[in-house]
Amino acid sequence: MRVLQNLNFGKAVTELIPKLFEQAIGIVVLTTVVGFILAIVIGFLLALGRLSKHGWLRNIIIVFQEIIRGTPLLVQLVYIYYVVPLLIEVLAYLIGIDNYKCNMPAVTAGIIGIGINYGTYISEVIRSAILAIDSGQTEAALALAMSPRQALFRIVVPQAFRNSIPVFGNYLVMLVKDTSLMAYITAPELLLVTKAYTSQTFLTIESYTILAVVYLIICIPLSWLVKLLEKKFNKKYR
């Protein structure tokens, strides 16, 4: 087999890994951290909106959630990267600003897309966690002269949030892996850098194997950490 004779893992390791660490890892970490924080903020706001007493707000959010959950994340990323800037330019034109060029960096588009997508899923986690808190907690808070808003934010939400943490962890691991979708919108993360290296060197087997291993090295410890968190937060308050 020609392919086997030409295998050169040594070369691939010494050339590709520094490339990955130079920029790609940084982008993955940045997207994961900022995207995840954004997702929790969005998820929290959507969950509160869904629990609002205003029917119109609940309906708007339900429609929004259906759109996000009914389309693939990859399509959403493409949409945010290619379509949204054009829409902004059209909007700028309509309000009288001529020749406005909207440039959205790929990483920014990725963070926004991942934040919105994961935020939508996380909102359901937070919403059901809030609904799962015993109504006696709210009643006790009200009986202690808290307003309904204070009862929600000071008594119910802290407990719901803590109960959601183990589920957040699972989403975090998924999110790390989904940053690879940003390759499609030209963000130089792990997959795109690897792909570029492969097309120069034709070390296909070596490069993508290294890529897979790098993802494993990131994700396996992360899911161990999540399991630890799960153990800690599934316990009662002591």
Add this chain to the structure above:
Amino acid sequence: MALLEIKGLKKNFGDLKVLQNVNMTIEEGEVLVLIGPSGSGKSTFLRCLNLLEQPSGGEILFKGENILADKFNVINYRKHVGMCFQRFNLFPFMTVLNNVMYSPVHILKRKESEMKDKAMTLLSKVGLADKANVYPDTLSGGQQQRVAIARALAMEPEMMLFDEPTSALDPELVGDVLNVMKDLAHEGMTMAVVTHEMGFAREVADRVIFMEGGIVLEDKPPEEMFTNPEHDRTREFLKRILNN
């Protein structure tokens, strides 16, 4: 003037009429015990008194002011009326001390240092000063209920509502909670207690109220209620519950 005056109180849940027409006055310092079969509306009545349930009709006057009026400040009113629940409802993510201190400090804006001393005094009173820094889930039901009483008292209420405070407890833990409630009654706290503890009613109550089918069937001092009930239904109920 009566502390609370209840006139023609009604509460419906859909088609179900839980409270038909309840009239009652509660004087300052009085201890009322509400008894009756389950579904008679006594818990609902109690929850209407601090507006955890919104009554469907009638009037509740607190020191002459109608608490069901549109612009009545419910939150302010609840500062004066403490409540203890069957399932305690302590906040599990706060220590016992913080459970007691939280609302006085954050809602009533009391000084934290002063409130801490006060909370410790209250915890000593219910016999749990040594548990101040543990979390509620580590306590027995009886201990949790005593913390809940201390928590309600920390608001310095003028009146306390107890909704079956011992019903969720193991029998051997009931006594400690009742003792705390007896002390409170002897100190002159106005109390309305829904309970099946007839011994407590006999010993502490100024009036025992028998409710059935959403109305007050009888309202009299305990000796009279237990020795000479007027209605057959009351007699049947007391016989059944006292024989248990």
